[in-house]
Amino acid sequence: MTALDKPGFAAKARAGETIWTAGAFDALSAKLAEEAGFAAVMSTGFGVSASHLGAPDVELYTMTENLAVVRNMANALSVPLIADTDTGYGNAINVMRTVREFEQAGVAAMILEDQEVPKRCPAVANAVEILPIDEGSAKIRAAVEARRDPDTLIVARTDAFNEADGIARAKAYVAAGADLIQPISRGFQSFEALKRLRAACGVPLSLQILGWLESDLTPEQIEELAGLAVFPLVALMTATAAMRANLQALSQAHSTQGLPQQVAGLTAFKSFIGFDEVERQKAKFLVRELPASLALASDG
Known part of the structure; x- marks a missing residue:
């Protein structure tokens, strides 16, 4: 599958044929993910903010800053790229421009979330502010209308912490045209809860393998639910640990002999x-x- 094979990528994800994906934060990490054998790569906003701004994932970077990183990643890859497009950087009208710009940059899918602008990463925030359900649905409708290629996947992420609210939002976003639904781990805290979401919304899930999903779910369970299964932060955390170890050793020894991590x-x-x-x-x-x-x- 190549980056140009969007119909094949879209058909597999929509059918629930799990596409295993690695998260990347720049063009180099994206190329390494492809070399490792992943069928797709996802740009992680958490990683883009950390690596390019040295700052937390609270939507400090702009749409165009994220777009520049994503365009370089798409140019470096021959597998499909899934873009983390945060909240779409504004209201439904902003979402329409975001979808067109990222689609033109070469992505095969976009993830849009239903937080208020600016967002906060739910993996670390104690609470997040969620849009009213009708406004969240309108942004998904706008994204679907704005895409020029029907095989560009629109993944609707709900950051609802409550399962009932998450299911209601998922159903509304699918009705608005979303191809896949992405829950957060804090909203659905068991395999059975994810199965209820999958049955209720009627489309495959996009799962970010973090938290309890990383420790408790088997690959077979994930494949039962997901069109997209993403390990978003393994590359970022691996690079951070390796660079920290070697740079600390280098600053002490002033020599590259005996570095703790392979170079x-x-x-x-x-x-x-x-x-x-x-x-x-x-x-x-x-x-x-x-x-x-x-x-x-x-x-x-």
């Missing part, structure tokens, strides 16, 4: 990131040889 080899990394392909394209298209001084500089 990628430069030659292999240059090949992975595309230097070999650039050299092939240079040989194919550049009609003049680079001056020796510039060629030497480019080796650095």
Whole structure:
């Protein structure tokens, strides 16, 4: 499956054929997720905020800042990209522009949540402010109307902490045209609760494998419920732990000998990131040889 195979990606997700997905926070982590064998990649707003602003996920970045990161990720991938588009960055009219911009950037799906603007990450916030259900539904209707390709998936996320409210919202968002429903782990706290949501809303779920879902659910249980199954933060937390360990050791020893975490080899990394392909394209298209001084500089 390639990024251009949106019909196949959309059909699988809508049919509940689980697409296992890794979260990424920039183009490099997205490429590593694809290399690992994931069928799709999701941009995580939590990770984008942390890696690009060094700040928490409280919608501090703008739509265009997120779009720039997502566009680079889409350009680096040959598998579908699912974009975390937060609240759509405003009301239903803002959502329409958000959908068009991210669709043009090359994403295969967008996740829109029903919090008030600016949002707060429900994984860490004690409480969040939720839109009235009719306003949340209107934003989903606007997103569905704005997309130009019917195979661009609209995933409606409800941040309701209460199961009954979450089910009511899920049903309303499906009626508004949502392709999948994404609950938060705090709103549905058991496999049986997720099964009730899946039965009530009538479409597959998009599950972020965090909290109790990460520790308590088996892959088979997830596949019973989900069109999309995402591990959103493994890459971010892995990179953070590895860099922290090596940088702390480096600051003490002032030497790269004996670092606690393995470091990628430069030659292999240059090949992975595309230097070999650039050299092939240079040989194919550049009609003049680079001056020796510039060629030497480019080796650095």
